[in-house]
Amino acid sequence: QSVLTQPPSVSGAPGQKVTISCTGSSSNIGAGYDVHWYQQLPRAAPKLLIYRNTNRPSGVPGRFSASRSGSSASLAITGLQAEDEADYYCQSYDSSLKGYVFGSGAKVTVL
Amino acid sequence: QVQLQESGPGLVKPSQTLSLTCTVSGDSFSSDNYYCSWLRQPAGKGLEWIGRLYSSSGISDYNPSLESRVTMSLDTSKNQFSLRLNSVTAADTAVYYCARARVVGGVDYGMAVWGHGTTVTVSS
Numbered sequence: 001q002s003v004l005t006q007p008p009s010v011s012g013a014p015g016q017k018v019t020i021s022c023t024g025s026s027s028n029i030g031a032g033y034d035v036h037w038y039q040q041l042p043r044a045a046p047k048l049l050i051y052r053n054t055n056r057p058s059g060v061p062g063r064f065s066a067s068r069s070g071s072s073a074s075l076a077i078t079g080l081q082a083e084d085e086a087d088y089y090c091q092s093y094d095s096s097l098k099g100y101v102f103g104s105g106a107k108v109t110v111l
Numbered sequence: 112q113v114q115l116q117e118s119g120p121g122l123v124k125p126s127q128t129l130s131l132t133c134t135v136s137g138d139s140f141s142s143d144n145y146y147c148s149w150l151r152q153p154a155g156k157g158l159e160w161i162g163r164l165y166s167s168s169g170i171s172d173y174n175p176s177l178e179s180r181v182t183m184s185l186d187t188s189k190n191q192f193s194l195r196l197n198s199v200t201a202a203d204t205a206v207y208y209c210a211r212a213r214v215v216g217g218v219d220y221g222m223a224v225w226g227h228g229t230t231v232t233v234s235s
Contacts (some may be wrong), residue, residue: 002157036221038158045208045228046158051221089158093219099172100148100160 003028004090006103012080013111020106022073022090028101030071033093037066037075040087040105049088050075082110113138115209115226123203123233129196133209133226140166140187144214148222149183149194151205159205164192165214199233206230 005023012018022035029035037050048057050066053073063079077084090103119131133147148163162173164183173181182195196203207229210222 034219034221038222040158045225046210046222047225048221048223051223052218057223087157091158091160091221097175099174100163102158102160105157 002104003094003097003101004092004103006088006090006106008104009107009109011109011111012077014080014082016080017076017078018080018108019077020075020088020090020108022075022103024071024073024092024101026071027096028071028092028094029068029073031095033095035066035068035073036091037073038089038091040089042086046089077108080108080110084108085110113211113224115211115224117207117209117226117229119229119231121230121232123199123231124235125200125233126198129194129199129203129231129233131194131207131209131229131231133192133194135190135192135211139190140185146212146214146219146222147183147185147192148210148212150208150210151203152208152228153205161194161196161207163212201233204231204233 010018034052038046039049040046053068066075087105087107089105094101114136116134123129145166146163149161151159162183164171164185171183180197185192210225212222213220
């Protein structure tokens with residue numbers, strides 16, 4: 001069971017907007033620790049998509065955005081494209097566990 | 112461009128020790144401060160963080176669920192960091208990744224560089 005909670009799957013038609021939630025607790029996101037998001041394409045290693053809650057690394061399209069509030073964070077994909085079909089993971093630090101924690105991953109399907 | 116490459120046996124017998132090495136190319140540990148992590152992913156499942164080393168101090172943090180079996184080490188002269196996992200069982204079968212996060216002023220900027228992953232199977 002993952003420390004951070006994500007929906008198992010989300011889907012949308014091309015061009016639509018989808019949102020993935022990531023719910024934590026007072027020992028991780030709620031404690032102020034940053035949230036990072038990763039995209040894992042099929043049969044590939046994860047890729048950093050968003051760092052420190054809202055920042056896109058160079059090369060990540062602007063249709064990916066993220067926010068954070070309280071003990072939760074969310075990732076939004078606007079203008080969904082077929083190439084966005086992947087698993088998306090949120091990650092933070094947990095002060096009780098003294099290490100990184102991940103969400104269980106959300107599979108995005110483009111209808 | 113910085114690259115990470117995992118290496119090690121793809122098959123380990125139950126009760127033995129899994130040993131993997133991550134080699135960093137295109138950069139060196141002396142260039143900045145990093146958290147060097149090992150993670151794993153069983154087939155069809157999510158990511159599990161195993162542990163991390165802080166490059167400037169060598170201090171490590173481990174996943175509490177694995178802490179009794181894990182040792183990580185850093186060899187800056189070879190630009191490598193390593194993982195040892197003792198007393199393995201079939202439950203340790205997974206793709207193992209190494210990854211690196213830059214740390215600036217004590218702030219973690221996320222794992223921006225990952226290896227391609229190496230499959231380790233625990234079986235007799």
